Amino acid sequence: MQKTVLLVDPIHSFTYLSKSLKQYGVRSVAVFSDMSLISAFNRPGNHLFDRQIHLHSTDVNDIVAxxxxxxDFVLNGSDQHLALAEQLMEILTPSLANDINTINMRVSKYHQQQAMQEAGLPATAQWLFDQAHPDYASLQRLTYPVFAKPVNGGGSIGIFKAESADELEKKLKAAPKTVNFEPITHYLIQEYIDAKEVIIDVFSAAGQHYISQVYTYTKTFYRGAPIYRTLQPIEDQDQLEAIVTFCKKSLDACGYRTGFSHIELFQLDTQDFRLIELNPRISGLSGFANIMANTRGIKSQVDLLVAYLTGQTLQDSDFNRCKKYAIIACLYTHKPINFDDYQSEYEKIQISHTPLSSNITPDLTDLRQVVMLSNKDRHCLNAEINALLKQDVIA
Incomplete structure (x- = not known):
């Protein structure tokens, strides 16, 4: 019998998600609470998914009707509308539902750190800044540098580092006013941690967590903000074991029982970890992180979901079975890349043909191309990724 998945405001990796579910023969129903509130970058085309329902309402009874x-399964599709997805989950798939009473631990990045602390796990020092009623004098009392981001944000929108109270005040005043669906009412200001960032893509069902893959970002600072450059899998087995253990503890601490998640951690020099944030949705970057998993020969988040829906035995991806190396490059140049001299296999998506403005501080919504190179020869792959990055407008 065909299984049906409900996707609530799926604005991340929507083309990949629609295509992958269709390839598996899983029916997809996408409900959009208000398409007019979605930025153009995150707005799916009307040809995606098996069925689309367009409303101008977040009333759960209207949506159910x-x-x-x-x-058979409810998936949240955006950082901002987890509460709506969880209400629908409670009605449509109650045996899988997250506890709606603990929703703040999954929606708010501020409450995520509180949940970690209450669970006896390491937490990051943080302050909540009210953008609607700003008290800029209070910024003088903080210890610098700090890192700031919208408490309800996602996709790197509005994030920045500040070295002083004056710089923080200036950037808060210039910060974006909205993310998809919602105004930005509060900023989360955290101690700045200079450490390796670790990303884990997960599928969870009824409190059991299954790891798709683990990777790290490389970044550079450009105009005072962190700019993503590459995604590279982590391969050290001891590191992987420690990361997976902390990741699952973090999910439990935040009461996350069911759904996709995209977890970001700091890995300190002491090999301890700090949760950066739990994003309760599929990984982004137009699906390329999941494509990288399959290219390496391990399970994507969608593979794990389908295994659950079809009654297969689930387990974490076996990282020892990887068939090749792969790295993803985030490019801000709109110009075509010539791959004729590359030995690595490549896959790419052209997001925009418009040149990047030199007057903006770009985030992930400003990417012009995403390219994945894969190769059985690690040294060749590294050399070709470096050559590729040298062609970008952001060095």
């Missing part, structure tokens, strides 16, 4: 068909 509009769906009017059996649902």
């Amino acid at each position: 509009s769906i009017n068909e059996p649902i």
Whole structure:
């Protein structure tokens, strides 16, 4: 019997998600609470998914009445509308539902750190700044440098580092006013941690967590903000074991039982970890992180979901079975790349043909191309990724 997945405001990796579910024969129903509130970069085309339901409402009863068909699994599709997804989960798939009473631990990046502390896990020092009623004098009391981001943000929108109270005040005043669906009312200001960033893509069902893959970002600072350059898998087995253990503890601390998640951690020099944030959705970057998993020969988040829906035995990806090396490059040049002299296999997506403005501080919504190179020869792959990055407008 065909399984049906309900996706609530799926604005991340939507093309990949729609295509992958169709390839597996899983029916997808996407409900959009208000398409007009979604930025153009995150707005799916009307040809995606098996069925789209467009509303101008977040009323759960309206949405359930509009769906009017059996649902086997509910997936949240945006950082901002987890509460809506969890209410629908509670009605449509109650045995899988997260506890709606603990929703703040998953929605708010501020409350995520509190949840970690309450669970006896390391937490990051933080302050909540009210953008609607700003008290700029209070910024003088903080210890610098700091890192700041919207408490309800996602996709690197509005994030920055500040070295002083004056710089922080200036950037808070110039910060974006909205993310998808919502105004930015508060900024989360945290101690600045200079450490390796670790990313884990996960599928969870009824409190059991299954790891798709683990990787790290490389970044450079440009106009005072961190700019993503590459995604590279972590291969050290001892590191992987420690990362996976901390990741699952973090999910439990935040009460996350069911759904996709994209977890970001700091890995300190002491080999301890700090949760950066739990993003309760599929990984972004137009699906390329999941594509990288399959290219390496391990399970994507969608593979794990389908295994669950079809009653297969689930387990974490076996990182020892990787068939090749792969690295993803984030490029801000709109100009075509000539791959004729590359030995590595490549896959790419052209997001925009418009030149990047030199007057903006770019975030992930400003990417012009995403390219993945893969090769059985690690040294060749590294050399060709470096050559590729040298062609970008951000060195």
